[in-house]
Structure formats: C-alpha cells, structure tokens
Amino acid sequence: MAFKDDDAWNSADYPPMSHPSADVAVNAAVARAAGLDAREPAASRILEIGCGEGHHLLSLANRWPGAQCVGLDVSAKAIHRARSRAKRAGLGNARFCEARLSEFEPDAPFDFIIAHGFFSWVPDEVKVGLMDFIGRSLTPGGTAVVSFNVAAGWKERMAVVEKARAIMAAGEVDAMEALAILRTVAGTERELYLIDDMLAKGAAVLAHDDFAPVMDAWSLGAVVKLAEAHGLRWIGDSVSGVRGDDTSDIGSGTTFRSELFCRSDAVLGDAKKPDRVAALPRVPPTAIPDFPKLDAWRMLCAREALPLPDEDLKPCVFTFPQLKVLIAMDGSRSAYELSRHAKEVAPELDFVPWLRHVAGRGLLG
Template sequence: MNDAVRELYSENRYPDLSHPVTDISRLWVSARAGGLERLPEPAACRVLELGCAGGQNLLPLAARYPKSEFTGLDYSDTAIRKARQASYEAGLHNIRFEAADLEHWRPSHPCDFLIAHGVFSWVPDEVKTRVLDLCGQVLSDNGVACISYNTLPGWSLRSGLVPLVKALANNPAAAGLGDSVESVAASLADMAGGGTAHAANVQAICRDMVKKGPTVLPFDDFAPVCDAVYFAQFASWAGERGLRYLGEARLQDNLPDGISPHAFDRLAPLATDPILLQQTLDLLSGRTHRNSLFCRVDAMLEDGMTTGVVMNFAAGRGLVELPPVESRVVGLFRQLLEEIAPSCLAMQELVERTADRLGAGWEPSRHGRELTGWIYQAARLGGIELRSEPLEIRSHSMAAPRLSALNLHFAAAGRPVVDARHFPCRFPDGHERLLAAMNGSRAADELAEHARAEFPELDFHRWLAHLAERGIVE
C-alpha cells in the first residue's frame, strides 16, 4: 500500500454505507442467471468482504442470515474496532472482523461469496494483483466473487475533469467558482448547460461529484489512486487467475442504459464472444463503472435460464415501470405483485396463485414457460425484483415500533440504518434519536408526542409508515 493511500485511510473515516448491489440474496440470483448451478444459498454460506470499513455493508447481511459465516477485512484498525463494537452491541456471533493488509493476509478457508466493493480501482497495482489472486485462491468450487471497478472508455472524461476541478478550487483567480471542489463542480455543471451531448455529460459528472460530497469524494473520484480499466483487460487478468466472467451483479446492468433494443438485436451474434460483446456495450453506453461477477473456470454451469431455475427465486415488484402486455396470465401475475408489494413471495406460491385466478384455463406447461420467460426478461429490465428467498414487509406500523438490535445500534451511534433491501437510510440531524427510541418499549402515540415537541415539522405517523414500508420497523 503506498503512503498516500495509507494516509487517507489512517486519517479519514470512510463513510458508513451499505451497498445494495452486494446483497447476497440478489448476487445469488444473478449468479444463477449466469449459469452457476450449485452456488450455496445465502441462508447457509460463507461470505468474505475485502475492504469492509466499519462493517456497515456486512453486518446487516450477518443479521439476516444467522446460520451463515461472515468475515470482514480492512486495513484500518479504527474501522475494524468500530465494526467489532457494532457486532457485539447487536449480539451477532456469526461474523468476525480482521485488521489486515491484503498484500500479506492469507485465507484460512474458502468462501462462497467474495465481495470487493470500492477496492480494486482505488489501490496500488500490487494490491490490485493481490485482490485478483485472492479471488482465485479463496473461492469455493461453486463460489462467486463480486468486484467493482471503474471502466474505460466511459471513465475517461471523469478522469480528465478531476484535476481540472482541483486546479480551479485551489486557484485564487477562480474564486468566483467556489472555494471547494464541490462548489466548483456545481459551478461547472451550471455553466455546461445541456446543449450538446458532451456538455450534458460534463454536467452529469459534475452533479454526481456534488452529490457524493466531501465525505465520499476523497475515497472515490479524488482518491490518491483512482484507476479505470477496459473490461476486456480486467476479464483477461481474472482469466489468468482461473476465473470466468458470469455477468453483472445486477441483472439489469447486463443491458446498460442508453442502448436501444434494436442495437441489442444486432449485437446478438456476439453472444458467442461475451467479452467482446461486453466491451462493445461499454463503448456504446459510456458505462463508467461495473460490479461484475466471476466464478472459478472449472465451476459447473448451466446453459441458459430455464423455467426450473426461475422457480427457485422469490419475486416482487421492481422499480421500473413495465409496458402493458396482452397476455392474460402475465397480467394476472403483475396484478398479484402489486397486491403483495412491497413484499416478495416464493415463485412457486406466486405461480400457484396466478393459476388459481386463471382457473380452468391454466395449462401448466405452456403457461408456466410463458410466465417464467416473461419474468426473467422483466427482471433484466428492472421491472421485477428477484431474490433468493421471500421478503415479508408489513404494510402497516406496529403499535410499539421496534428496530432490529443492529439498527438500534446504528441509530444510537449516528450511523445510517439499513432497510430490508440493504439500502442505507439517512435522515436529518436529530432524527436518529427518534429511531434509537424505537426499541418496542414506547407506543407510537408516545413517540409521536416526543416528535412533535422536538421536530414540529415532521409528520411522524407518515414517517413511521415509510419506515414500515422499507422494513425498518418490526
């Protein structure tokens, strides 16, 4: 690890973040969709995270899957102490944290899920090599690694903007643009406008810098090391370690934004050369970042997404609005998803309920294939959420709201709570005190009175309903 990177992590606190893209329930689905046949289910597996920081990403997964084993590694002693304290306060006995330099750490046992989020592009080359070496060494026979990294050619403009923003922020002659990299980025976004494709791209990048803010930017765009790589090169390096590309961690990222369906049809023959196909998609879409899945080259893979594989999943309504369809069986299925939202149910149960509603017209073989085929395509577009197991979320708040032990600790420590879908939830200053009071000992009306006194602008019962819809209160 070079001195600049050591100094950054020694003197600065990495922001507390959970990363929904690394939720092992979704990683399991994406790996199965990529053909990985015997990947252990999240409920009984071994998980390793490289660069776990204070444990904000790994701890909620350990709380959700008490029969699985979790290990987190990080260079920062301070972050590891913080993670261990959180696991102790939450009563989690299936997770351990180690302060370790990846260049010298040696694994003691294989893992089924390896997570390296926000590591590869932000460490020196020798550590990059070590990360890929570890993936090749520590994965179980049917394990999967999720690695995030910046990609070319999409990252090129951003890498050129970073030194410019720094230079402007440090130049007295540019004081009118702002006195920080965030304010300079905001000024550039305003000046760029959107009259051309280039200007719109500059504007989007600068606004993203502003959104990340002073807590994230030093570890991301403005980190001492912030490299990008062509996908084909990354896949080649992985191949040298006995790893095979499976697909992206999010199903919908296999079809990146900005490319027309017609283009996908024309590119279909490139499926025989998936690396070249993916590199072409990166060029056409301008994608700047990937969260890619890799397995061992000798892992057993299935060909294609079969009806049987889809039936292993649980499903719920996705975030993307899908166009209407003429199929009656698909229409009934979609109606059912709306009724159970925001929960996810086992696919077998959803199909059986759909069959019951269709009645005598249900033909198991024909309608089953039609439905599961549509489900997979809809999931790739983001219109359906697929998970490894059902997710039950109450549609109403309880009389005495209660957070999990882990989220109570997060709230009391001023850290973001994490919802049932692994999204971090930040609230205005002071609201964490309300969250920390939700331990099941106070009635909702009592909490509402407290909220009215301290936060008169807060519609407490509406806020509580929002927390319930996200699975934060039990």
C-alpha cells in the same frame, strides 16, 4: 498511480455504506439462474475484502445470524470501528481482520466473496493479487462480486476533476469549493451535470472517489481477462446477470460495474429459478406494527447517525429529528405514543405516512 501509504485510508474516513449490488442474496440468485449450485447465504461463509468500517458486512450478518461473516481491511481505524459496532450490536457472527490482502490466509474457502470499491483503488499488483486470491479461495459453488470504475465513463469525469484541481491549487480551496466555482463557468450542460453529480456526493465520498489519489478505471474486457487468467469464470452483472461489453460501455458512458465471477472449474447445470434461494430478502410489511421496534444493528445505526440498511441493503439516511424518533423505537412505545413523541422532537414530520414508509422499507424488526 497507487495508494502507497495505508495512512491515506485513515486520514479521510470513507463513509460507511451498504451496497445492493453486493447483496449476497441477489448475487446467489443470479449465480443459480446461470446454473451454479450456489449455497444458501443464510448458512454460508462470506468474506468482504476492503470492508472499511464493515457497514455492508454487518448488515449481512444482521440478516443471517447463521452466516459466518469475515471482513478484511488494512485500516486499523476502520477495523476498530467495525469490531466495536459488531460487539455493541451483538453480531457475534461477524469477525474482522486488520491485514493487507497479501498477508491474509483464511483457514477455509468462502461461498461468497465481496470486493466492492476495492479494485479501482489499489495498485495493479494488488488487483492481480485480488483475482489470484479469489481464484484460490472460493468453494466449488462459490461466487465473487468485484466492482470497478469503468474507463469509458470516467474519461469525461476526470477532465472535470483536472479543472477543479487547477482551481484548488490556485486558490487554496477544497474540492467542494473548487467544484462550486467551476459550476459558475461550466461550458456545457454535460459539464454542469457532472459537476452537480460530484457535488451531490459530498466531500467525504469525493475524497475517496472522483478526487482520490488513485482512481484507476478499467474496461470490462480487461477485468474479465485478468479474472480468467486467475482461474475464474465471468457470470455477468452481479444484479441482472447480463453480460455487457466494452462497445456498449463506450456508447453509454458507463462509469461503474459490479460483476459476478465463479471458479472456472465450477459445474454449471440447468438454470435454477431465483426463488430457490430461500434466503432472499422478505417482502417487508406495509402495515404499521403496534409496537414499532428497530433491531439492535439498526438501532446502533440510528444512534450513531449512520445510514440504516433497508431490506434490499439500500442505505436510508434520516434527518436528526427523524433519528430521534427512530431511537425511541425500542419496542416499549406504541405507535400512538411514538406519534406523540414525534410531535415534540420532530414537529415537521408527517408521522403516520413516514412510519408506513419506514415499515415498508423493512427497517422495523
């Protein structure tokens, strides 16, 4: 099964998210620990394939003004939004291309390639095209992160989805309603857990995830084999560097993997300490600044009620009253003035510990 129709990507918006497993700073540190001479991300060329609205890529561009960030997606609507946000946040180092991967011809190789949430959502020929493209488009010290859903853990999820689909067909209800009905008759604790996990994702994510028209889960071994057939070498998990295996995935019911690859002809020397990557995210301060201020990208996220990426690219979601307080953080108001403002617009908010938390997540410039 495959997405044949590009409009499918326009008809249901994929929620904008940033992804810690595709944090290039972390991936570079993993590559260096494996002995690869990975480039400093702050001055690198970064490509995201299937970037959607560019939330992840724009967060990287915001962190590293000296990096050249390129986002590629076939969805006109997603690319329009990405371009508009890049412009409004003043992120001139982020460029977006509306094209299929098969049509994309970059003028230079990339130090880092990200394909998050792509492999499992595209037809087999595009999966092959992805690995082929990466094999041809990395610099000698370059790395690529490819995430995918793992067959071992998806089998039991798909059994739940099949039951929910039967309810959807019979009762003309949507996926969330069908899951809620299914929850009342769940046969086992495990089934209940899976239903609750799906419900927690919400309708927008479910439409492109568990209930996507294409959800093609593979084994780690099969993905690595495909990568190796296209001139790539497997490093390991994109965050830990650990090399998993299919047997343990079956034992633990793994559902998702994010793996790091480099060119098969890359020279691997001695392991280099992760601290050689100067551009690793800084440790955010816990002290409250005198005049709290969001940078332009996070201010735009707050204004548009998008998740704010923290220092580790974890998406932080806020309530509307909290967003009103964040939007007031343009650097013109003192922490004291903000606390008075918070009393008006977010009376439930315990302002000082909340602001300390916001500062501690690295959200304030």
